[in-house]
Every structure is written in structure tokens, then in C-alpha cells.
Amino acid sequence: MKEKKLQNCGKCGLCLNACPVYKILKEEQVSPRAKLHLIKAHDQNTIASSAFLKEIISKCLMCGSCSAVCPSGIDHYSKFMEMRRKMGEAHGEAPAIKSLIYLLAREYRTGFGAGLARTGQKLVPAGLAKKFKLGNIPIKNFPELNPVPFRKAHDEVIFPKGKPAGRVIYFTGCATNYLYEDTGDAVIGILTHMGYEVVIPKTQTCCSIPLLFHGAKDRAMENITANIKALRDIEAEAVLVDCSTCGEALKNEYPRLFEPHDEHLVAAQDIALRVTDIISFINLHFDLLQFDPDITGKIPVTYHAPCHTRNTFSSHLTVEKILQAMPSVDYRQTPDSDQCCGGGGTFFYEYPEVSKKMVDKKIESAKAVEVSHWLTDCPVCRMNLAGNTEKKDGLTVLHPVTLIHAALKQI
Amino acid sequence: MLNTEVKTELIQIVGAAGYLDRPEELACYSYDAFVEEALPDAVIFPKTTDEVSKILKTAGRYKIPVTGRGAGTSVCGAPIPVRHGIVLCFSKMDKIIEVNTRDRYIIVQPGVVNADIQKALSPFGFFYPPDPGSMNSSTIGGNIAQNAGGPRCLKYGVTVDYVLGLEVVLASGDIIRFGSKNIKDVTGYKLSSLFCGSEGTLGIITEAILKVLPKPEAVKTLMVTFDDLDNTARAVTDIIGSGILPAAMELMDQLTLNAIEDSANLGLDRNAQGALLIEIDGVKEACDKEMKKIIEKLKENGAVHIQEAGSDIERDKLWTARRSAYGVFAKLAPDIVSEDVTVPVSKVPEMIRRIIEITERYGLRVGVLAHAGDGNMHPMIPADKGNIEEWQRVEKAFSEIFKAAADLDGTLSGEHGIGLAKSAYLPLVMNQSTINFMKKIKHAIDPDGILNPGKFV
Numbered sequence: 003m004k005e006k007k008l009q010n011c012g013k014c015g016l017c018l019n020a021c022p023v024y025k026i027l028k029e030e031q032v033s034p035r036a037k038l039h040l041i042k043a044h045d046q047n048t049i050a051s052s053a054f055l056k057e058i059i060s061k062c063l064m065c066g067s068c069s070a071v072c073p074s075g076i077d078h079y080s081k082f083m084e085m086r087r088k089m090g091e092a093h094g095e096a097p098a099i100k101s102l103i104y105l106l107a108r109e110y111r112t113g114f115g116a117g118l119a120r121t122g123q124k125l126v127p128a129g130l131a132k133k134f135k136l137g138n139i140p141i142k143n144f145p146e147l148n149p150v151p152f153r154k155a156h157d158e159v160i161f162p163k164g165k166p167a168g169r170v171i172y173f174t175g176c177a178t179n180y181l182y183e184d185t186g187d188a189v190i191g192i193l194t195h196m197g198y199e200v201v202i203p204k205t206q207t208c209c210s211i212p213l214l215f216h217g218a219k220d221r222a223m224e225n226i227t228a229n230i231k232a233l234r235d236i237e238a239e240a241v242l243v244d245c246s247t248c249g250e251a252l253k254n255e256y257p258r259l260f261e262p263h264d265e266h267l268v269a270a271q272d273i274a275l276r277v278t279d280i281i282s283f284i285n286l287h288f289d290l291l292q293f294d295p296d297i298t299g300k301i302p303v304t305y306h307a308p309c310h311t312r313n314t315f316s317s318h319l320t321v322e323k324i325l326q327a328m329p330s331v332d333y334r335q336t337p338d339s340d341q342c343c344g345g346g347g348t349f350f351y352e353y354p355e356v357s358k359k360m361v362d363k364k365i366e367s368a369k370a371v372e373v374s375h376w377l378t379d380c381p382v383c384r385m386n387l388a389g390n391t392e393k394k395d396g397l398t399v400l401h402p403v404t405l406i407h408a409a410l411k412q413i
Numbered sequence: 414m415l416n417t418e419v420k421t422e423l424i425q426i427v428g429a430a431g432y433l434d435r436p437e438e439l440a441c442y443s444y445d446a447f448v449e450e451a452l453p454d455a456v457i458f459p460k461t462t463d464e465v466s467k468i469l470k471t472a473g474r475y476k477i478p479v480t481g482r483g484a485g486t487s488v489c490g491a492p493i494p495v496r497h498g499i500v501l502c503f504s505k506m507d508k509i510i511e512v513n514t515r516d517r518y519i520i521v522q523p524g525v526v527n528a529d530i531q532k533a534l535s536p537f538g539f540f541y542p543p544d545p546g547s548m549n550s551s552t553i554g555g556n557i558a559q560n561a562g563g564p565r566c567l568k569y570g571v572t573v574d575y576v577l578g579l580e581v582v583l584a585s586g587d588i589i590r591f592g593s594k595n596i597k598d599v600t601g602y603k604l605s606s607l608f609c610g611s612e613g614t615l616g617i618i619t620e621a622i623l624k625v626l627p628k629p630e631a632v633k634t635l636m637v638t639f640d641d642l643d644n645t646a647r648a649v650t651d652i653i654g655s656g657i658l659p660a661a662m663e664l665m666d667q668l669t670l671n672a673i674e675d676s677a678n679l680g681l682d683r684n685a686q687g688a689l690l691i692e693i694d695g696v697k698e699a700c701d702k703e704m705k706k707i708i709e710k711l712k713e714n715g716a717v718h719i720q721e722a723g724s725d726i727e728r729d730k731l732w733t734a735r736r737s738a739y740g741v742f743a744k745l746a747p748d749i750v751s752e753d754v755t756v757p758v759s760k761v762p763e764m765i766r767r768i769i770e771i772t773e774r775y776g777l778r779v780g781v782l783a784h785a786g787d788g789n790m791h792p793m794i795p796a797d798k799g800n801i802e803e804w805q806r807v808e809k810a811f812s813e814i815f816k817a818a819a820d821l822d823g824t825l826s827g828e829h830g831i832g833l834a835k836s837a838y839l840p841l842v843m844n845q846s847t848i849n850f851m852k853k854i855k856h857a858i859d860p861d862g863i864l865n866p867g868k869f870v
């Protein structure tokens with residue numbers, strides 16, 4: 003059956019309770035349906051552009067849960083992105099958001115992280131660090147920067163151990179590069195254990211989703227073309243991501259951003275086809291994993307399924323399957339493991355009250371299942387969950403690959 | 414916008430956070446899932462019955478219209494504030510007050526979402542039977558006001574059959590309570606029937622006591638295809654006629670079947686002209702017996718392929734596919750209109766023939782989907798509202814479909830309600846004295862007509 007391109011929202015309301023923001027606020031105007039209605043009204047000049055309109059539109063985690071349930075197949079993402087751009091241009095961004103855009107855009111040009119690390123700065127810009135909290139997260143709970151950016155600390159090509167199985171590209175994303183090297187180390191450890199040669203292109207840069215969310219499209223495009231150039235010519239069976247937001251960008255957003263005749267479109271489409279999240283890849287080659295038979299006892303863990311993992315790769319069930327299959331893990335599911343944690347890009351900063359309510363609910367259920375580790379495969383979720391848990395909660399928040407890697411036999 | 418005096422008075426009742434009136438906000442309470450829109454002057458979020466009573470007293474004094482709203486999933490325009498005024502939104506009055514499976518009831522505030530009731534009951538092995546397709550979003554207040562039904566209502570009945578008692582605030586601000594926690598209760602008029610389906614025109618529901626049931630021990634699900642749509646419909650009539658009462662019996666035509674197959678890939682026969690999704694539940698032995706009888710009837714009517722869901726996962730897959738039908742249709746054109754005329758089950762084959770004849774005559778595509786076991790048809794027409802000529806054909810076709818249903822002793826709506834969509838057609842199924850009788854009831858309780866004005870009474 004042929005699909006028409008221009009779908010109207012039928013206002014069926016099925017997206018209401020799929021939306022984590024609506025579920026907390028329970029006011030129609032923040033629902034996906036209302037946002038579409040307002041965007042249309044704005045386009046037709048029945049609702050004027052205003053700072054308040056901008057506020058409503060940005061009360062959104064860009065999590066994609068609305069599109070995932072929408073029977074009319076509306077592409078909320080692109081519509082929201084475009085509207086955010088218009089609103090950002092007309093009404094400006096808050097200073098903190100501006101500085102984030104600046105940092106991420108500069109990521110490509112100068113490699114800001116390296117500089118920051120040398121001068122011993124933290125992730126949080128100095129001006130903001132004076133505040134006790136950034137968004138809903140106490141400053142002291144923010145992660146420290148990697149001593150050396152991950153990509154700088156590693157060779158561009160890493161050779162496999164044991165029997166060679168093939169070659170993959172690793173798109174590390176900013177989070178692994180600057181904050182969570184433990185994730186990167188585990189990814190490399192697992193892949194080489196499986197027999198894969200891992201290529202980490204030096205010229206890759208920020209996926210630019212955060213820039214797009216805040217309407218900085220021009221600056222984003224510079225990064226995006228750099229990434230396409232970095233990835234397109236390397237022969238490899240997959241482009242792997244450890245962050246599902248980067249994955250969503252490479253898989254869904256990049257091909258949409260180019261006009262039909264743009265020289266980069268074909269490359270973007272080709273890359274999109276090869277993009278896989280690390281969890282699905284591990285699952286696909288699970289038989290290549292050799293678990294360490296000497297590990298006794300089971301670590302009690304639970305899992306938080308990030309929105310982009312659910313909505314882009316549907317690999318949250320795979321994570322649970324792998325955890326259940328691991329001899330060293332006692333997996334305990336929480337009833338709300340698939341509910342949004344409220345981290346969502348910079349949402350935790352812009353709407354701390356809403357975000358805090360969401361994350362507190364999650365923490366309660368994680369504590370109720372009495373685990374020592376809380377796994378999640380999105381760095382923003384990790385920052386949000388870890389940032390809001392207290393020491394006494396006894397929860398270590400990690401990417402699932404870290405536990406998988408730790409359970410493998412040395413070869 | 415309401416004048417400052419009224420606004421101040423209302424804000425005193427609910428607080429500034431419970432009162433919205435900026436244009437960006439008002440626009441979002443102007444619609445439901447029907448095609449019309451009208452702006453309110455203010456949106457108010459009450460939290461208690463007492464607040465609702467005070468709001469209605471104020472509104473009554475100034476003669477300001479008040480339209481209740483749950484989740485705005487109505488498909489007939491019922492919560493659209495056509496006369497403007499106040500939209501009273503219950504989405505935040507959403508507490509489950511008591512779950513009592515020993516005495517088989519649950520007490521809820523009106524803003525509780527249907528699916529959350531199911532979630533609250535599930536750990537006790539109980540469920541609340543009415544299951545509208547919108548159950549993940551629609552509220553119990555909206556379900557009661559629209560007397561909502563759903564697929565399993567064939568066996569279990571609709572919302573009115575599960576309302577044991579209500580608390581209602583009248584236009585005067587008076588609070589009334591009727592019914593009780595008892596399954597049997599014949600104390601006075603059965604007032605819950607009056608409010609179920611009243612579409613917010615008689616009173617505002619602020620609390621409900623609902624009957625709940627233990628989950629059936631066994632569930633069996635069949636997917637059946639036919640090479641003839643007439644046979645499909647006759648199988649339904651035959652099964653129901655033979656005294657078996659399945660929990661659900663969903664009919665799909667070829668177009669719908671293909672739409673489902675496109676999205677769900679179940680391996681269904683794309684050439685089949687009709688299909689049935691049948692579910693039976695109850696005690697295991699009884700299910701087995703009924704299943705045998707159903708299969709017999711299906712074969713007698715020329716069923717080509719009969720497939721039983723082997724596991725819960727397969728069963729979920731079949732239902733997800735069935736539910737996706739609406740969505741797949743919605744993708745065929747910018748807009749979609751779905752109606753819900755209902756006929757006695759023996760007339761289902763004839764009604765389907767007429768729907769197809771009418772839509773063909775107007776050059777429209779139609780997907781025929783039906784909760785066939787109870788005669789509730791859902792013809793879906795994908796079209797473009799922007800194409801005025803086409804849209805007129807759609808309206809004419811539906812008007813003829815309503816007439817055809819009335820002709821076959823059917824009725825305008827099985828579950829969606831009248832709202833703005835169908836008030837003009839009421840005379841097809843009701844004489845003037847009956848319409849006047851409804852008007853008298855309305856006038857007696859709400860003499861100034863402040864509750865949801867502009868609708869069917």
C-alpha cells in the first residue's frame with residue numbers, strides 16, 4: 003500500500019500516555035498532540051510566536067515515544083526539531099544552553115575536551131558550577147572528565163584477540179570520549195574478545211543531536227558532514243554505537259537532513275544501514291562470548307530502558323535477555339523499567355521539577371528490588387540516574403557492557 | 414477570556430496553577446478526536462468534589478457554559494466547548510480511592526485512566542471489563558459520560574453495566590450520590606443509567622464505584638479467514654445464534670486484512686475476502702467445548718483457514734494487529750472518518766453489503782471493521798478533508814449509512830456517542846416526543862443550560 007507523505011494528526015490521543023512529560027504534568031498543552039496542534043496553528047498564523055510558545059514546545063524530552071505509538075505515523079521528531087529551530091531563532095536560548103551549544107559545536111573544530119581536561123576543569127562550566135545544583139542534579143554528583151579523551155587514549159585501529167571474526171567501526175559519541183571511558187573500555191574489550199578488529203576513526207565528532215534539539219542546525223551540519231566523511235570509506239560490517247541517541251542520529255536523522263541530490267545523501271543512507279547498537283550486536287554474536295567459569299556468585303542488577311533504545315533499536319528487551327542469560331548476574335526487573343527517567347538531553351536542566359519527579363519514581367522502584375547495580379545504555383540517563391541517587395542508596399549506575407565485559411574469560 | 418471578577422473568583426477556588434487562559438493553552442482544549450474545534454475562555458483543573466461544586470455555583474451565577482473533559486479522545490466532538498466558557502478538565506483528579514476485590518468493586522476519581530484501573534486490579538487477578546480502544550488514554554469520567562464499550566463488551570456488557578454508584582455535581586452545585594457498593598441495589602430510580610451516555614450534559618461526575626470481575630481462568634483466540642465476505646458475516650450470525658457467547662468477535666474485510674498484514678506480517682492470506690478474530694474465555698473445560706462448536710460453525714460457513722493462537726505472545730500479536738488496523742488506514746490519506754452504526758447481529762451481513770454499495774456509489778474507499786458479535790460496525794473511510802468535493806461525498810455516504818442502519822432496526826452509535834457528529838441524525842432513530850422527553854429531563858436539572866451546551870439536547 004502506498005503511503006501518503008503528508009499525514010494529519012487524527013487527534014486520537016493515543017500518544018498522551020506514551021508521553022513522559024504529559025504523564026507527570028497531566029495538562030494537554032504539553033502532550034505530543036497539542037504540540038502538533040500548536041505548530042500547525044503557528045504555521046497558519048492563528049497562534050503568534052511567543053516566549054511562552056517556545057516554553058511549551060521545549061517541554062519535551064525528544065524521546066520519540068509519541069511517534070512510536072502514533073497510528074498515523076507522524077514524524078514528531080522532525081516537526082519538533084524544525085519548530086525548536088524557529089523558536090530558538092525568535093526568542094533565543096538560556097545562557098547555559100547557549101554555552102552547551104557552543105561547546106559541542108566547537109568539539110569538532112578544536113577538541114574542547116582535551117583542553118578542559120588539561121586545565122583540570124569539570125564538565126560543568128565554571129560560571130554554572132557556583133550554583134549548588136544544575137537542573138535537578140547536585141553539582142557534586144556530576145561525573146568527572148576522563149583524564150585523557152577516550153579517542154586520544156586509543157589507537158585508531160585495535161586488533162582482535164583469538165580467532166578473527168571481522169571488522170567493525172566504533173562511533174564513541176561525546177559521552178564515552180569525555181566522561182565514561184569505562185564504557186568505551188568495555189566495548190573494546192568485548193569486541194576484541196569476540197575476535198573483532200575495532201576501528202575508531204579519529205575524525206569523528208559529536209553526533210550533533212543536542213545541537214539540533216536547540217535549533218543550531220548550521221553548526222550541526224558541519225559536525226554531521228565531518229562524521230559522514232569519517233565513517234563512509236571504512237570497510238566494516240557494522241557501525242557500532244554505545245549511546246542510543248547517537249544511534250538515533252546516525253540511523254534516522256542524518257539521511258533526513260540532506261536534500262535528494264546532496265552529495266552526502268547516499269553515504270548517509272549507507273551508514274544508516276550499517277548502524278547497530280552494541281547490545282544488539284553482542285546479542286547477534288552471543289555464541290562468541292566465553293564467560294569466565296571461575297566467577298561464582300551472582301550480582302543483583304536491574305535495568306533502565308532509555309527512550310531512544312526502546313524507540314530506535316527496540317533493544318531494551320535484548321538487554322534483559324542477555325542479563326538473564328549471564329551466569330554472573332541475578333537480573334531483577336522493576337515494573338517501570340521502560341518508563342522515561344526525565345533526563346532527555348538538557349530537559350533535566352530546563353525543567354528540573356518535572357524531571358525530578360520522574361527520576362525519583364524510578365529510584366524508588368530500583369531500590370525496591372534491592373540491587374547493587376543499575377544498568378542503562380544511555381549516558382544522559384546514566385548521568386541523571388547516578389546524579390540523583392545518594393550514596394546510601396547503594397546503587398552503582400553503569401552501562402550494561404561493563405558488567406558483560408567483567409564476566410568474560412581472559413583470552 | 415472571562416472577565417476579571419469571575420476569573421478572580423474562580424482562581425480563589427482552584428488556585429492560580431489550576432486556571433489556564435493564555436491563548437497557547439486554550440488552543441489545546443479546543444478539540445477532541447473529531448474534526449471540529451472551538452475555543453474555551455478558560456480551562457480549570459479541579460482536584461476535589463468541593464471545588465467542582467463551587468465552580469459550578471459561580472458558573473451558574475454568571476451563566477457561563479461548563480464542558481467537562483477527560484482525555485479528549487471522544488470521536489464525536491462531545492468535549493468541544495462549542496459555546497465557549499469553561500472547560501473543566503479532570504486529568505489531574507486521578508486518584509484510585511479504594512480497590513476492594515473481596516467485595517468486587519473499585520472506587521475512583523473521574524480522571525483515572527481506564528488502563529490504570531486494569532493495572533491496579535491485575536495483581537489481585539481481577540479486571541474491569543469495558544475496554545475501549547482508547548483505554549491507554551481515556552478517563553473513566555469520559556468512559557461513563559460516553560457509556561464506552563470495546564471488543565469484549567460482546568460478552569461482558571458496556572460501561573453502564575459496571576457502574577455501581579456515582580457522585581455527581583449538578584449544575585446548581587448540589588452534590589448527589591446514588592447507587593452503592595452493592596452489586597444488587599434497587600433503592601430508587603437507577604440513576605446511573607441516566608448519567609451513562611449523558612455526555613456531560615446532565616451533571617459532572619466526581620467519583621465512581623465500579624464493579625470488577627475475576628479474570629477468566631482460560632482464554633482462547635482464533636484467527637479465521639474466508640474467501641467470501643458474506644460467509645464471514647453469516648458465520649458470526651450463526652455462532653451467536655447457536656447460543657455461544659464469545660468474549661469478542663472482530664470482523665475484517667479484505668482491505669483491512671491487507672492493511673494489517675502490511676504492518677504486522679502475520680502470514681495472513683492476502684486474497685481472503687473476510688476474516689474473524691474470535692476470543693472465548695471462561696473455565697477451561699467450557700472453553701474447549703465452545704471452541705469445538707465454534708469451529709464446526711466456521712467450517713459450515715466455508716472458513717478457509719483457522720489458526721489458534723498457541724501462546725500469550727501469539728495472542729497479543731493478533732490483538733495488536735487488530736488494533737493497528739485503524740492506524741494503517743489513517744496512513745492511507747491525510748484524514749480518516751470512522752463511524753460506529755450498530756445493527757442487530759442477524760442484520761450484519763446485509764449492513765455490510767449496504768456499506769460497500771453506498772461507498773462504491775460515492776467513489777470512496779472503505780475498510781469494514783466491526784465488533785461483529787454485537788453488530789457494532791466500524792466502517793472507516795480514508796479521505797482528504799482539504800479536498801472539499803471529496804469531503805462532501807464522505808458526508809453524503811455517511812448520511813446514507815446512518816439511514817441504512819436505521820432501516821435495519823439499527824442505531825446511530827454503538828459506543829462513540831452523539832456529540833456534535835450525529836445530533837442531526839437523531840430523528841432517524843427517535844421520535845420527536847422522545848427527543849422532547851430528553852429535553853425535559855435536561856431542563857429540569859439544568860434550567861440555564863450551562864452544562865455542555867450545543868450538543869444533542
Ligand SMILES: Cc1cc2nc3c(=O)[nH]c(=O)nc-3n(C[C@H](O)[C@H](O)[C@H](O)COP(=O)(O)OP(=O)(O)OC[C@H]3O[C@@H](n4cnc5c(N)ncnc54)[C@H](O)[C@@H]3O)c2cc1C
Nearest residue numbers: 481483484485486487491546552554555558562613618828
Ligand atoms: C483510537 C480511538 C479508539 C476508540 N475506541 C473506542 C471504543 O472501542 N469504544 C468506545 O466506546 N469508545 C472508543 N473511543 C472513543 C472515546 O475514547 C471514548 O468515548 C472515551 O470514553 C472518551 O473518554 P475521554 O476521557 O477521552 O473523554 P473526553 O473525550 O474528554 O470527553 C467525552 C465526554 O465526556 C464528558 N466528560 C468527561 N469527563 C467528565 C466528567 N468527569 N463528568 C461529566 N462529563 C465528563 C465530556 O464533557 C464529553 O462530553 C475511541 C477513541 C479513539 C480516539
Ligand code: SF4
Nearest residue numbers: 011012014015017072
Ligand atoms: S498518536 Fe499520532 S495521530 Fe494520535 S494524537 Fe498523537 S500524534 Fe496525533
Ligand code: SF4
Nearest residue numbers: 021062063065066068
Ligand atoms: S518526544 Fe517524548 S517528551 Fe516529546 S512529546 Fe514526544 S513523547 Fe513527549
